[in-house]
Amino acid sequence: MKSESLMLNDPMPLTPIASASQAEPEKRVRDRGATEKAILNAAKALLAEEGFQNFGINAVARKAGCDKQLIYRYYGGLNGLVDAIGADLGTWVKDRIPEDTGGMFLLTYGDLMERLSLLFLQALRDDPLMRRIVAWEVSENTEQVRRLSDARSKALATWLERMRGSLTPPKGVDAVAVNAILIAAIQHIVLSASAGGQCAGLALKASKDWEKAEQALKRIVRGVYG
Amino acid sequence: MKSESLMLNDPMPLTPIASASQAEPEKRVRDRGATEKAILNAAKALLAEEGFQNFGINAVARKAGCDKQLIYRYYGGLNGLVDAIGADLGTWVKDRIPEDTGGMFLLTYGDLMERLSLLFLQALRDDPLMRRIVAWEVSENTEQVRRLSDARSKALATWLERMRGSLTPPKGVDAVAVNAILIAAIQHIVLSASAGGQCAGLALKASKDWEKAEQALKRIVRGVYG
DNA sequence: GATCGATGTCGCCGCTCGGCGACATTTGAC
DNA sequence: GTCAAATGTCGCCGAGCGGCGACATCGATC
Structure with a gap:
């Protein structure tokens, strides 16, 4: 909205959270595949690090650095996400x-x-x-x-x-x-x-x-x- | 308040919850020892039946049929109650x-x-x-x-x-x-x-x-x- | 009968949770 | 350029949690 020129190739686009204070989240730009992977990885990491006690939609979304709504959309909720983790276990x-x-x-x-x-x-x-x-x-x-x-x-x-x-x-x-x-x-x-x-x-x-x-x-x- | 006579020896005193619909709670009347035991037993039963997942102040109080405040008063909170369970394990x-x-x-x-x-x-x-x-x-x-x-x-x-x-x-x-x-x-x-x-x-x-x-x-x- | 501590009860607070509707922004096809 | 679909974001809801202050009731003692 605020820029009518040079809106492409912006070297550091809008970061809702201070960019240098966070560790991994890795900016994605409207790439569903990447977001899905980020969610799955966040879920696996969260489960591995924190255990199943605090494993939930909100925590995964926080860790993945995305909105929890996306978890519902892409995985149909926690159950689907857990299934995805299970499938991943085959490797x-x-x-x-x-x-x-x-x-x-x-x-x-x-x-x-x-x-x-x-x-x-x-x-x-x-x-x-x-x-x-x-x-x-x-x-x-x-x-x-x-x-x-x-x-x-x-x-x-x-x-x-x-x-x-x-x-x-x-x-x-x-x-x-x-x-x-x-x-x-x-x-x-x-x-x-x-x-x-x-x-x-x-x-x-x-x-x-x-x-x-x-x-x-x-x-x-x-x-x-x- | 509503009775000015016969206020003693009331055969069925005030039961905040329907008396016959509940299973075990066993009416106690201002007997701290009994209440403490009831709380401890409720805690053990709850842990045994439900697992540690839903083990908390509210659940124990519900199961014991008493107010959660009493758990704070008598055991100093969940930690104290858990200690009591531990002590009981010696038997x-x-x-x-x-x-x-x-x-x-x-x-x-x-x-x-x-x-x-x-x-x-x-x-x-x-x-x-x-x-x-x-x-x-x-x-x-x-x-x-x-x-x-x-x-x-x-x-x-x-x-x-x-x-x-x-x-x-x-x-x-x-x-x-x-x-x-x-x-x-x-x-x-x-x-x-x-x-x-x-x-x-x-x-x-x-x-x-x-x-x-x-x-x-x-x-x-x-x-x-x- | 008045008093006071012990015992039991009620309801509020701030928070997090899962779930979801509504909206904003971007992308791609035409 | 237009427009619709894909993608991302915001904020609300009802519920449950731990924690606790304030109050009600009882019982023993004087």
């Missing part, structure tokens, strides 16, 4: 499949499960979003969390499947049940550590604490699978 | 120590840990409040939850200590770390089952599902402790 698998076996030959199912356990432990430790989702899963049973949970368990299952290759568990062991317990253990250990820095009296802060935990985990895996 | 130990060993001689550390694992699993399955607290612990790291967490881990530690007796773990095994992982596994399995009826692809609804889980747990314990 987790590819990122977590190492090319080689770490210079180690996996000859037995025990070899495999030892390696998978440690890999999964490390992956969870490195992935705050995944951690928050796991914590969410055991805390609520709403439609939203169920969808996320489905996506996550599907991703986990295909990951395990891909890594398993052709190795089969020893006879006489209920591998599904045993592995479920191992996964449960890993998830809870990481969640506990992440929330309180310890689990059942075992400190989990320094890397030497984690070495102890990994050692114990290996012993357990070897105990069942040899 | 958990006594309730969970069986008199006999279930007709079984605990000769080795493996015998002991197998039994303790199954006992702990069952105890958690039977105790919704404990479950909610565990879920809370891995979801938040606030002052409130830290206090509850301390109380719970203390209770758990003394329980283990009492049950352990004079048995000692085998040499060469980091029992603290291994047991932390076992406890983590049990807690997460129960939480997962409670929230979604399954864990990592293992269904956990029917009692035969649980038998599988217990079997696997036993194998794992025996694997490390013999």
Whole structure:
């Protein structure tokens, strides 16, 4: 309105909020795709950083630096946005499949499960979003969390499947049940550590604490699978 | 005000809420001790039934059938009330120590840990409040939850200590770390089952599902402790 | 019977939330 | 240039929250 000439290529257009005080928001100009991505990324970041407690329309919009109305328009509300996060979780698998076996030959199912356990432990430790989702899963049973949970368990299952290759568990062991317990253990250990820095009296802060935990985990895996 | 005679011994005094339509609240008449207990019980019940999500001053007061102001007066707010719940958790130990060993001689550390694992699993399955607290612990790291967490881990530690007796773990095994992982596994399995009826692809609804889980747990314990 | 502390009740405050209608601005097709 | 659709913005609504001040009622004591 206030300019009748040179309205194109304005080097620093109107910024409703002081431009230098904010960190990331990255100006977008009427680019729906970019805005959608910004919203999705904001949602993932918010969930990873703050947890599901303060996860809501208003908070996501604030973080994305856009109006919440856009979340309704583009994702149909929080549920749709959560679905989008879930869909995004599918990419987790590819990122977590190492090319080689770490210079180690996996000859037995025990070899495999030892390696998978440690890999999964490390992956969870490195992935705050995944951690928050796991914590969410055991805390609520709403439609939203169920969808996320489905996506996550599907991703986990295909990951395990891909890594398993052709190795089969020893006879006489209920591998599904045993592995479920191992996964449960890993998830809870990481969640506990992440929330309180310890689990059942075992400190989990320094890397030497984690070495102890990994050692114990290996012993357990070897105990069942040899 | 409207009665100048017979104001004592009124058979049904003023009930601000219809008396027969409510379930439990149990009329109290200016009995501070009873009111305090009612508030504490309401808080525990609310936490156990609804989880920590909707746990707040208003909800507790509603459930206790009293005014929220009393929670401030008697407990100094939610924090004090949570402390009271934590203190109450100490009684958990006594309730969970069986008199006999279930007709079984605990000769080795493996015998002991197998039994303790199954006992702990069952105890958690039977105790919704404990479950909610565990879920809370891995979801938040606030002052409130830290206090509850301390109380719970203390209770758990003394329980283990009492049950352990004079048995000692085998040499060469980091029992603290291994047991932390076992406890983590049990807690997460129960939480997962409670929230979604399954864990990592293992269904956990029917009692035969649980038998599988217990079997696997036993194998794992025996694997490390013999 | 008057008094006063203990106990219980009421209603307000400021805030955030999810949800949405109404409006402003830009872009692109014609 | 025109105009409609796409995109972004503003502000309202009803509800619930934690917190608390002010008030009502009861019971014991003198």
